[in-house]
Amino acid sequence: MPNFNEKRPLIGITCGQYSPTDTTRRPGSNYLRSTYLRSLIEAGGAPFMIPTTSEQSVLFSIYQRLDGLVLSGGVDLHPSYYQEEIDGSEDIEELRDETEMTLTRWALEDDKPIFGICRGQQVLNVALGGTLYQDLPTQLPQNQINHRDRIYAKQRSYLIHNVEFVPNSKLAAIFDITELAVNSRHHQAVKAVGQGLKVTASAPDGVIEALESEAHRWVLSVQWHPEDLYEGHEWSRQLFRAFVEEVQRRT
Numbered sequence: 096m097p098n099f100n101e102k103r104p105l106i107g108i109t110c111g112q113y114s115p116t117d118t119t120r121r122p123g124s125n126y127l128r129s130t131y132l133r134s135l136i137e138a139g140g141a142p143f144m145i146p147t148t149s150e151q152s153v154l155f156s157i158y159q160r161l162d163g164l165v166l167s168g169g170v171d172l173h174p175s176y177y178q179e180e181i182d183g184s185e186d187i188e189e190l191r192d193e194t195e196m197t198l199t200r201w202a203l204e205d206d207k208p209i210f211g212i213c214r215g216q217q218v219l220n221v222a223l224g225g226t227l228y229q230d231l232p233t234q235l236p237q238n239q240i241n242h243r244d245r246i247y248a249k250q251r252s253y254l255i256h257n258v259e260f261v262p263n264s265k266l267a268a269i270f271d272i273t274e275l276a277v278n279s280r281h282h283q284a285v286k287a288v289g290q291g292l293k294v295t296a297s298a299p300d301g302v303i304e305a306l307e308s309e310a311h312r313w314v315l316s317v318q319w320h321p322e323d324l325y326e327g328h329e330w331s332r333q334l335f336r337a338f339v340e341e342v343q344r345r346t
Contacts, residue, residue, distance in 0.1 A: 103141035104162035104342040108132070109195050109215075111169045112147045112188050130251075130322040131167055131212075137325070138335035140342065145198065147190045154194065158201055163208040163342035166195060166215025168320055171283055174229060176221050183230025184283070196222055203311065208345065210338045211316030213281055216306060219316050223289025223308075231282055231302065238300040243282040251323040255279040258304040258319070264295035265307050265315055269337045270330050277304070277319035284318060313341040 110125040125146055135142040143161065148154055170186035176196060181187075195215075199222040202209050211219040217227050228234045231242055240256045254276040260267040267273070285303040288294060296305035296317070308314035315338070324331040 104346045105143055106135055106140040106163045107143050107145045107161040108165040109145050109167050112191050134322045134325040134335045138339040140339040147194045162346050164202045166211040166218050168213030172217055177226040206311050208313040208342045216316035216318050220285045220289045225289030226287040228284050228286045231284055240300050242279045256298050258296045261295045266295050266305050269333055
């Protein structure tokens with residue numbers, strides 16, 4: 096057996112699930128972009144892809160072994176989780192919703208490090224009692240940025256707008272700057288902020304771009320996609336390293 100001196104922390108990362116009606120994919124199979132895995136590996140972690148499942152005993156067996164949790168980007172969360180009917184939400188994956196909400200609540204209860212990305216920020220916010228704009232263009236029409244424009248789909252590292260950080264927040268400390276440009280691919284966003292969370296970054300049009308928990312040691316989320324900026328942006332690598340280093344301190 097190999098004898099490695101370095102022990103990497105095991106970091107679970109959630110996956111999406113292809114719809115049974117998607118004839119171009121294998122129905123029910125899980126998916127995750129490799130950029131998430133590469134970013135965590137290069138930052139010093141050992142990523143583990145968590146399958147979508149309704150089997151609580153299976154999910155808890157996986158969860159118990161994890162040192163940290165990443166909530167990945169993806170499609171919309173069902174609005175029933177924040178007591179609303181569908182009004183702009185689309186492409187919902189109900190088994191993914193169940194899986195991620197369960198994992199998030201367990202991790203919050205255990206004060207396990209959590210890093211939410213895009214949808215992951217929305218899941219974290221709703222798990223703590225917050226709500227979402229189901230469709231920014233219609234429900235927040237005063238926003239001045241096209242946060243979702245489809246032309247960005249093939250240019251995932253394209254920088255769309257700036258975000259400004261709140262002083263004395265974890266993000267401000269990680270980056271040691273007050274503002275930077277990020278990519279953007281979402282049509283939903285945080286509306287009412289969940290209990291114990293504080294806003295730590297915003298877009299120029301007021302859309303919430305980052306959250307962190309004041310009740311936990313390291314629970315942080317961003318609305319943009321740092322995994323797609325890892326290659327060419329040192330600050331994105333700093334963000335993943337900060338998360339993995341925090342997880343490593345707990346192991």
